[in-house]
Amino acid sequence: MKYLKIFLVILLSNQLLAEYPKRILFVGNSYLYYNDSVHNHVERMLIEHYDDEDIITKSATIGGSRLNNHNIEHLLDYTNLQLDRQIDLLIMQGGSKEVTTSELRSIFTDTAVNYSKKAQKIGIETALYMTHAYLDNDPRYEPNLIEKIKLAYYDAGKKSNSKVAPVGIAYEMAYKERPKIMLHHPDGTHPGLLGTYLGSCVVFSMITNSSPEGLKYNYLDQISDDDLLFLQKVAWNAYLEHKKQYN
Secondary structure, three states: OHHHHHHHHHHHHHHHHOOOOOEEEEEEOHHHHHHHOHHHHHHHHHHHHHOOOOOEEEEEEOOOOOHHHOOHHHHOOHHHHOOOOOOOEEEEOOOHHHHOOHHHHHHHHHHHHHHHHHHHHOOOEEEEEOOOOOOOOOOOOOOOHHHHHHHHHHHHHHHOOOEEEOHHHHHHHHHHHOOOOOOEOOOOOOEOHHHHHHHHHHHHHHHHOOOOOOOOOOHHHOOOHHHHHHHHHHHHHHHHHHHHHHO
16 A cells, blocks of 8 residues: 555656656757747747746757758757756757758658657657747748648658647738737748747647747847737647648
8 A cells, every 4th residue: 555655646746747848858949949049939938928937948049940950869868958857848949941842842742750759759748949030031931831841740740640830820920910010030941020929929838838929028128018028829720720731
């Protein structure tokens, strides 16, 4: 009976620890690290939401990289991340050009499946960070690129048994409602601060399955109250729309 009680206590503790991810790793490129990095914004949002200062996010990014440029075996050893225990969630972002041709999409999907299997084998949940489309001042712009983006990330997500954070969809929804909002950096490819905040809100929705509306976190008070509320609302609506399509 004594050992049974001990077992039940341990089991309950593990279940409580698994309620939400406390150690999260983002893997990608400059789409993540612009504007003080998505992982930092998501961490602050999650700490506010869960009132838990023990949440830690990490980021491994290479400028201009594709997903297969990352050494996932190295990153899945949590000691290489200076963490006290294994990560709970791995969020992967591919290069923006990886969606543009069937050959590149195939490589991206194969990589996502391969990396996800290795993570899931050791108890780590996996997710994909859907990129956004280029603006027309970027030479790689093409109309309706978001359709190729969705195709790539939905295919990779389903085949790798991973969640998808529909950031690209949120960009499209925000621009449709407010065409003059500045989500992109002036180069037409990288996110501006508002784009990074929107992407962070989408990831927050994916992790918590709840709306970011009402979060007080505002990066150094650089976002207006109106933009803050608008982006929070768009992120949640994009996540809800995505769940209908993805499921």
